[in-house]
Amino acid sequence: xxxxxxxxxxxxxxxxxxxxxxxxxxxxxxxxxxxxxxxxxxxxxxxxxxxxxxxxxxxxxxxxxxxxxxxxxxxxxxxx
Amino acid sequence: xxxxxxxxxxxxxxxxxxxxxxxxxxxxxxxxxxxxxxxxxxxxxxxxxxxxxxxxxxxxxxxxxxxxxxxxxxxxxxxxxxxxxxxxxxxxxxxxxxxxxxxxxxxxxxxxxxxxxxxxxxxxxxxxxxxxxxxxxxxxxxxxxxxxxxxxxxxxxxxxxxxxxxxxxxxxxxxxxxxxxxxxxxxxxxxxxxxxxxxxxxxxxxxxxxxxxxxxxxxxxxxxxxxxxxxxxxxxxxxxxxxxxxxxxxxxxxxxxxxxxxxxxxxxxxxxxxxxxxxxxxxxxxxxxxxxxxxxxxxxxxxxxxxxxxxxxxxxx
Amino acid sequence: xxxxxxxxxxxxxxxxxxxxxxxxxxxxxxxxxxxxxxxxxxxxxxxxxxxxxxxxxxxxxxxxxxxxxxxxxxxxxxxxxxxxxxxxxxxxxxxxxxxxxxxxxxxxxxxxxxxxxxxxxxxxxxxxxxxxxxxxxxxxxxxxxxxxxxxxxxxxxxxxxxxxxxxxxxxxxxxxxxxxxxxxxxxxxxxxxxxxxxxxxxxxxxxxxxxxxxxxxxxxxxxxxxxxxxxxxxxxxxxxxxxxxxxxxxxxxxxxxxxxxxxxxxxxxxxxxxxxxxxxxxxxxxxxxxxxxxxxxxxxxxxxxxxxxxxxxxxxxxxxxxxxxxxxxxxxxxxxxxxxxxxxxxxxxxxxxxxxxxxxxxxxxxxxxxxxxxxxxxxxxxxxxxxxxxxxxxxxxxxxxxxxxxxxxxxxxxxxxxxxxxxxxxxxxxxxxxxxxxxxxxxxxxxxxxxxxxxxxxxxxxxxxxxxxxxxxxxxxxxxxxxxxxxxxxxxxxxxxxxxxxxxxxxxxxxxxxxxxxxxxxxxxxxxxxxxxxxxxxxxxxxxxxxxxxxxxxxxxxxxxxxxxxxxxxxxxxxxxxxx
Numbered sequence: 001x002x003x004x005x006x007x008x009x010x011x012x013x014x015x016x017x018x019x020x021x022x023x024x025x026x027x028x029x030x031x032x033x034x035x036x037x038x039x040x041x042x043x044x045x046x047x048x049x050x051x052x053x054x055x056x057x058x059x060x061x062x063x064x065x066x067x068x069x070x071x072x073x074x075x076x077x078x079x080x
Numbered sequence: 081x082x083x084x085x086x087x088x089x090x091x092x093x094x095x096x097x098x099x100x101x102x103x104x105x106x107x108x109x110x111x112x113x114x115x116x117x118x119x120x121x122x123x124x125x126x127x128x129x130x131x132x133x134x135x136x137x138x139x140x141x142x143x144x145x146x147x148x149x150x151x152x153x154x155x156x157x158x159x160x161x162x163x164x165x166x167x168x169x170x171x172x173x174x175x176x177x178x179x180x181x182x183x184x185x186x187x188x189x190x191x192x193x194x195x196x197x198x199x200x201x202x203x204x205x206x207x208x209x210x211x212x213x214x215x216x217x218x219x220x221x222x223x224x225x226x227x228x229x230x231x232x233x234x235x236x237x238x239x240x241x242x243x244x245x246x247x248x249x250x251x252x253x254x255x256x257x258x259x260x261x262x263x264x265x266x267x268x269x270x271x272x273x274x275x276x277x278x279x280x281x282x283x284x285x286x287x288x289x290x291x292x293x294x295x296x297x298x299x300x301x302x303x304x305x306x307x308x309x310x311x312x313x314x315x316x317x318x319x320x321x322x323x324x325x326x327x328x329x330x331x332x333x334x335x336x337x338x339x340x341x342x343x344x345x346x347x348x349x350x351x352x353x354x355x356x357x358x359x360x361x362x363x364x365x366x367x368x369x370x371x372x373x374x375x376x377x378x379x380x381x382x383x384x385x386x387x388x389x390x391x392x393x394x395x396x397x
Numbered sequence: 398x399x400x401x402x403x404x405x406x407x408x409x410x411x412x413x414x415x416x417x418x419x420x421x422x423x424x425x426x427x428x429x430x431x432x433x434x435x436x437x438x439x440x441x442x443x444x445x446x447x448x449x450x451x452x453x454x455x456x457x458x459x460x461x462x463x464x465x466x467x468x469x470x471x472x473x474x475x476x477x478x479x480x481x482x483x484x485x486x487x488x489x490x491x492x493x494x495x496x497x498x499x500x501x502x503x504x505x506x507x508x509x510x511x512x513x514x515x516x517x518x519x520x521x522x523x524x525x526x527x528x529x530x531x532x533x534x535x536x537x538x539x540x541x542x543x544x545x546x547x548x549x550x551x552x553x554x555x556x557x558x559x560x561x562x563x564x565x566x567x568x569x570x571x572x573x574x575x576x577x578x579x580x581x582x583x584x585x586x587x588x589x590x591x592x593x594x595x596x597x598x599x600x601x602x603x604x605x606x607x608x609x610x611x612x613x614x615x616x617x618x619x620x621x622x623x624x625x626x627x628x629x630x631x632x633x634x635x636x637x638x639x640x641x642x643x644x645x646x647x648x649x650x651x652x653x654x655x656x657x658x659x660x661x662x663x664x665x666x667x668x669x670x671x672x673x674x675x676x677x678x679x680x681x682x683x684x685x686x687x688x689x690x691x692x693x694x695x696x697x698x699x700x701x702x703x704x705x706x707x708x709x710x711x712x713x714x715x716x717x718x719x720x721x722x723x724x725x726x727x728x729x730x731x732x733x734x735x736x737x738x739x740x741x742x743x744x745x746x747x748x749x750x751x752x753x754x755x756x757x758x759x760x761x762x763x764x765x766x767x768x769x770x771x772x773x774x775x776x777x778x779x780x781x782x783x784x785x786x787x788x789x790x791x792x793x794x795x796x797x798x799x800x801x802x803x804x805x806x807x808x809x810x811x812x813x814x815x816x817x818x819x820x821x822x823x824x825x826x827x828x829x830x831x832x833x834x835x836x837x838x839x840x841x842x843x844x845x846x847x848x849x850x851x852x853x854x855x856x857x858x859x860x861x862x863x864x865x866x867x868x869x870x871x872x873x874x875x876x877x878x879x880x881x882x883x884x885x886x887x888x889x890x891x892x893x894x895x896x897x898x899x900x901x902x903x904x905x906x907x908x909x910x911x912x913x914x915x916x917x918x919x920x921x922x923x924x925x926x927x928x929x930x931x932x933x934x935x936x937x938x939x940x941x942x943x944x945x946x947x948x949x950x951x952x953x954x955x956x957x958x959x960x961x962x963x964x965x966x967x968x969x970x971x972x973x974x975x976x977x
Contacts, residue, residue: 002831003831003834003878020102020103020104020107020108022104023100023102023104023105023107023108024104024105024108025104025107025108027111030444030446031444031446031447032443032447033443033444033447033448033449033452033615033617034443034610034616034617035443035557035578035579035883035886038398038399052883053883055609055610055616055887056610057610057611057612057615057616057617058723059452059453059615059723060453060722060723061446061447061452061453064453064537064722065447067104067107067108067110067111067135067139068104068107068135073723073726074726075648075723075726075727075730076606076608076610076611078606078607078608078611079604079606079608079611079647079648079649080647080727080730080731084406084408084555084584085553085554085555086445086553086554086555086556088548088551115446115544115548116548117544117545117548117549118548145538145541146541146545176535177507177535177538179505179507208516210516234514235514238514238515238516239514239515239516241515241516263514266513266514266515267514267515269513269514269515270515289705290707319705320661321661321708351663351671351674352658352659352661379674380674381674381675382674382675382677383674383675384674386961389960389961
């Protein structure tokens with residue numbers, strides 16, 4: 001049974017300009033209870049956090065603990 | 081395999097990150113220092129309060145929430161004068177988390193500052209440390225033009241629980257701002273003086289219901305001769321919140337003479353009030369009020385029903 | 398990160414605490430303080446800094462027993478009545494006696510409780526005769542304060558390891574098998590005592606939004622504690638007493654009538670009329686809620702729009718800052734303002750959670766399970782209605798007792814073959830080339846839970862559920878496929894969820910009576926005190942399926958008079974006494 005690729009919008013948005021993952025920051029990735037965030041290298045060669053898995057409890061530690069205010073938690077579309 | 085346990089790093093090693101030219105790296109160093117929960121980190125965090133980058137300063141002010149003592153307080157007070165409002169806000173929040181009375185040493189010299197935000201934050205920070213030296217500056221601050229400052233100053237006085245502060249609190253109970261009046265009236269609760277009681281009784285006629293509510297609630301604590309009559313006079317206040325506190329206070333004061341007036345209030349259509357009336361009628365246990373309760377022995381409101389049955393049990397006993 | 402690595406490490410410790418949320422940290426701290434030489438390890442599937450039900454904080458205590466406001470006797474009575482009499486009071490009574498000490502300790506940690514203008518505790522609400530609600534003005538800092546204490550006490554913390562099975566031997570606990578959620582490497586922990594604080598089974602039913610993680614409970618609390626206790630042979634009590642809550646529709650967070658109630662807010666029907674008098678969460682309250690919806694008088698709402706501006710802004714301040722801070726965003730997105738509109742509510746999906754009901758691993762007043770050396774506390778242990786303060790307090794009991802237990806024992810020998818068997822079970826989905834992803838196994842399980850297990854409970858439907866669950870289990874064991882270690886964590890959670898679904902069906906079928914209002918409303922059976930005034934204990938039977946037995950309710954410590962027993966029975970508003 002091969003797997004399909006189905007798109008989904010994700011509730012956690014990271015502002016690449018503010019994110020300091022380049023400096024080794026992993027605060028949002030560390031605090032997420034569901035472990036849905038990861039660090040990725042952008043096209044410009046900088047690192048930034050992003051939501052890899054659509055499994056968000058909209059609980060907010062990532063937004064609250066981000067040292068630069070780069071993270072915004074929206075409500076998942078299905079329930080907002 | 082990656083490290084299994086969370087590490088307990090050497091503080092001076094963690095602090096090396098504060099010398100990194102990139103602000104992001106310095107922020108990370110502050111987070112690591114904070115997570116250490118080691119008081120040896122305080123001097124480094126205090127130094128970072130004067131960092132050139134506002135983000136670093138804010139993180140340092142937040143990080144200091146996890147520490148205590150004069151050095152922490154001194155750094156936070158400096159941050160209250162920061163040019164960035166986010167740093168000031170973080171410092172104000174952290175100041176309120178101080179527990180160690182010695183931290184007050186660093187706040188005391190700043191209790192006559194002009195800046196209202198700084199002054200309010202200093203009073204809020206030192207309130208729970210209960211330093212007697214705060215009394216003078218707090219009383220002086222009751223004349224401050226900012227009501228934020230006046231509310232915090234009243235808070236400080238109330239926590240000190242000192243009868244000599246009575247005249248000042250009575251003045252504050254006549255402040256132009258309702259929230260200052262409310263705070264001052266609640267603060268009077270520690271006093272056994274008849275002047276405090278007179279002020280509270282007078283406030284039962286205040287134009288604002290939140291002020292009358294605070295007065296009705298606090299009268300249970302002072303408990304002098306005139307309280308009961310005064311509280312009985314507001315059993316028909318237009319706000320049920322005020323009536324509820326009056327009933328509660330009459331219960332606490334054991335005012336059996338009010339029981340026959342509370343009894344008929346069981347018929348009012350306000351659930352919270354009925355629950356409270358039933359409980360208080362039980363506390364007063366005046367047998368003549370039983371008929372007011374018996375009607376509601378099977379009330380549909382479980383809280384009312386339980387309180388009613390409990391109250392009737394008390395009367396039977 | 399996330400690739401699947403091959404690895405196995407073994408470590409030893411005196412006390413292994415699984416779960417770093419609420420009960421776990423307190424257990425670890427108490428054990429370490431009582432025996433500073435003990436090697437205490439605290440392990441969490443997430444990061445202890447922000448894990449568990451109170452990840453973002455809590456707005457207050459709703460079961461604080463503070464001298465002068467309530468007595469342990471009153472509290473024990475209230476909880477016994479709220480739980481329909483099925484309650485071993487010793488654990489509740491001990492909690493009620495000792496929770497004030499825990500409040501003072503938390504206050505020292507920097508977790509603040511509201512004080513009045515003279516610095517005395519400001520106990521807010523009279524929801525029964527006693528007064529139990531104590532607001533927490535800086536409730537958003539709870540986890541941070543706990544974390545700081547753990548660091549100071551030098552507790553060994555292991556993050557991002559998920560325990561999958563307990564090890565037992567010599568008739569007691571021997572340790573646990575764990576797997577790294579980011580590398581799939583294994584960790585075997587040998588321990589003389591194990592304390593479980595793994596939270597509720599909060600991902601059992603499917604929220605009506607259809608979003609898998611849109612649950613009431615933190616979705617990391619997916620029932621591992623229940624599943625591990627079951628497979629280790631421990632007894633689980635009264636699982637049929639589900640958790641079902643009145644929540645804000647779609648948002649699926651608490652409406653918090655206990656915050657709004659004392660200030661005049663209440664639950665209303667579509668006409669804005671009160672139909673239940675008591676907003677304290679109980680099975681009977683949920684039954685009335687259900688009846689109102691079935692009777693065509695819904696939707697049901699949280700009504701605040703009749704309150705004074707000062708009151709509404711105070712309620713907003715409390716509700717929107719802590720516990721679920723996105724609640725403000727949600728209302729803003731919908732354009733709802735407490736001042737103008739009522740807030741639509743609904744009935745939540747089912748779960749196991751003793752924090753609000755009574756479904757949990759059986760424990761006594763020392764938090765001991767039926768397996769020596771194994772403890773449980775918090776939402777997963779069966780001390781009824783114990784909420785956050787119960788998790789802290791019972792966690793403390795577990796830590797204190799475990800510190801004594803380890804003094805007299807060495808490691809129990811266990812069968813090494815169990816480790817190998819567990820590795821094969823866990824890694825099976827990584828060995829296939831394709832198959833069913835865990836989210837589909839989970840979705841189907843949870844959708845079936847809604848279809849067949851959500852009360853009112855019907856025998857034929859629950860039997861169908863059991864059949865369907867078996868089919869899903871077969872698919873899971875033979876055909877589940879994961880691509881990375883993160884998905885492997887979800888696969889393991891799917892397995893716990895399915896175990897809990899099986900237990901929910903089995904436990905509900907066993908108790909052939911109705912009790913606890915909607916929680917165990919079996920339409921074919923009336924309440925039957927003669928045969929069912931008892932606990933039901935579920936264990937893993939010889940055949941690997943749930944087995945059941947009845948267990949007597951221990952004689953009460955605090956007597957309940959007959960006329961008090963129906964306190965939670967009748968809750969419907971009498972129309973002749975109209976609400977304001």
